[in-house]
Amino acid sequence: MSATPLEFSAIDAGRHPVFVGRDVLKALDAHLADTPRTAVFILGDENTLRHCLPELLARVPQVRRGEPIGVPAGEASKSLPVCQEIWSYLTARAADKQALLVCLGGGVVSDLGGFIAGTYKRGIRCVHVPTSLMAMVDAAIGGKSGIDLAGIKNVVGLYHDPLAVYLHTPFLKSLGKRDLLNGLAEMLKHGIVRDADHFEAICAAPLHDLDALAELVYHSAAIKAAVVKEDPWESGPRKALNFGHSIGHGLEAFSWEGSQRALLHGEAVAAGMLCEAWLSWRMGLLDRAVCDRIAAQVQNLYRPYPLDDGAQHRIVELMRNDKKNHDGQFRLSLPTALGSVQVDVPATAAQVLEAVEHYRLLVKE
Ligand SMILES: NC(=O)c1ccc[n+]([C@@H]2O[C@H](COP(=O)([O-])OP(=O)(O)OC[C@H]3O[C@@H](n4cnc5c(N)ncnc54)[C@H](O)[C@@H]3O)[C@@H](O)[C@H]2O)c1
Numbered sequence: 001m002s003a004t005p006l007e008f009s010a011i012d013a014g015r016h017p018v019f020v021g022r023d024v025l026k027a028l029d030a031h032l033a034d035t036p037r038t039a040v041f042i043l044g045d046e047n048t049l050r051h052c053l054p055e056l057l058a059r060v061p062q063v064r065r066g067e068p069i070g071v072p073a074g075e076a077s078k079s080l081p082v083c084q085e086i087w088s089y090l091t092a093r094a095a096d097k098q099a100l101l102v103c104l105g106g107g108v109v110s111d112l113g114g115f116i117a118g119t120y121k122r123g124i125r126c127v128h129v130p131t132s133l134m135a136m137v138d139a140a141i142g143g144k145s146g147i148d149l150a151g152i153k154n155v156v157g158l159y160h161d162p163l164a165v166y167l168h169t170p171f172l173k174s175l176g177k178r179d180l181l182n183g184l185a186e187m188l189k190h191g192i193v194r195d196a197d198h199f200e201a202i203c204a205a206p207l208h209d210l211d212a213l214a215e216l217v218y219h220s221a222a223i224k225a226a227v228v229k230e231d232p233w234e235s236g237p238r239k240a241l242n243f244g245h246s247i248g249h250g251l252e253a254f255s256w257e258g259s260q261r262a263l264l265h266g267e268a269v270a271a272g273m274l275c276e277a278w279l280s281w282r283m284g285l286l287d288r289a290v291c292d293r294i295a296a297q298v299q300n301l302y303r304p305y306p307l308d309d310g311a312q313h314r315i316v317e318l319m320r321n322d323k324k325n326h327d328g329q330f331r332l333s334l335p336t337a338l339g340s341v342q343v344d345v346p347a348t349a350a351q352v353l354e355a356v357e358h359y360r361l362l363v364k365e
Contacts, residue, residue: 185269247275
């Protein structure tokens with residue numbers, strides 16, 4: 001009697017594959033069986049080690065002898081002190097160049113884990129097993145890794161491709177609604193920059209029905225993978241994925257400074273997309289109807305983030321360190337229709353300020 005074939009398939013992200021499907025963890029086990037290594041370390045945060053590690057160990061016997069490395073949950077773990085602790089731990093365990101790091105977590109773990117894997121002993125291999133929606137559709141795909149410094153996001157980092165990414169959507173069961181919506185923002189973005197039908201499908205996304213959501217997750221991951229494959233080093237088309245992120249990163253960093261709730265990355269990107277779609281309309285690049293459609297969707301899904309008068313100046317100030325800036329000028333990726341985007345659009349500080357002010361007045365209590 002022949003064994004039942006495993007149900008999984010590969011999405012080509014160029015420099016690494018993304019595996020999806022029902023038996024994706026069995027595929028991981030089979031692939032690891034063929035991957036010689038001296039040790040396995042499993043990086044996770046307190047939530048993913050609690051909610052996801054037991055299932056990983058049950059379904060992937062190859063990692064059972066792996067040593068878990070836990071970091072506190074949240075963006076603060078993307079920091080130099082946490083890196084130092086992990087590098088020291090690895091040296092204390094005499095981890096060598098043939099060690100393998102399994103990154104089990106959300107975008108914080110994939111960004112941090114990719115950075116650790118890329119720098120430890122000038123690079124060890126890693127695999128990403130994303131557990132949040134944000135990481136499944138975006139953060140774990142494409143090899144970008146990094147940490148934050150002095151309140152500036154992702155300012156120290158490198159490209160370090162994982163051997164592969166394994167999307168096991170049942171991990172999403174333990175994710176809260178706020179974190180699902182957080183990841184959904186990047187899926188909306190994928191629709192806006194590449195696929196109008198996907199945007200419409202995300203607008204009607206069944207967040208309560210993970211089986212139905214899985215198909216949309218795979219489609220978003222495929223969009224991200226296709227863009228990354230086309231432009232692995234972000235010299236052109238990959239910049240499309242920065243839509244919403246210029247102003248979004250400014251808002252996110254601003255929210256870390258104040259006494260209000262800190263915005264999650266996706267929440268900041270959602271507000272950033274509203275601002276940048278409006279800016280695109282102001283610059284004559286986008287129809288008002290499409291701009292309004294994007295704004296309505298953002299407002300329908302995400303709580304407003306009220307800003308005091310004057311906050312807009314600080315947000316623009318915080319954007320001055322944006323990696324996309326060129327020669328002191330802001331460079332944005334702005335939508336020109338549902339499904340298409342123009343990259344490297346120059347914008348002055350005054351134009352960006354006006355877009356943030358538009359958001360501030362729109363959500364004013
Ligand atoms: N490298 C890239 O291309 C890229 C792209 C997008 C985002 N990012 C980065 O990703 C980060 C945001 O990712 P995120 O939203 O996943 O944040 P996160 O990793 O902090 O995860 C969000 C929360 O969900 C918890 N969690 C994750 N999976 C869970 C599960 N299955 N069950 C229960 N709880 C779970 C985490 O512990 C955390 O509390 C940001 O730092 C952002 O800059 C990177």
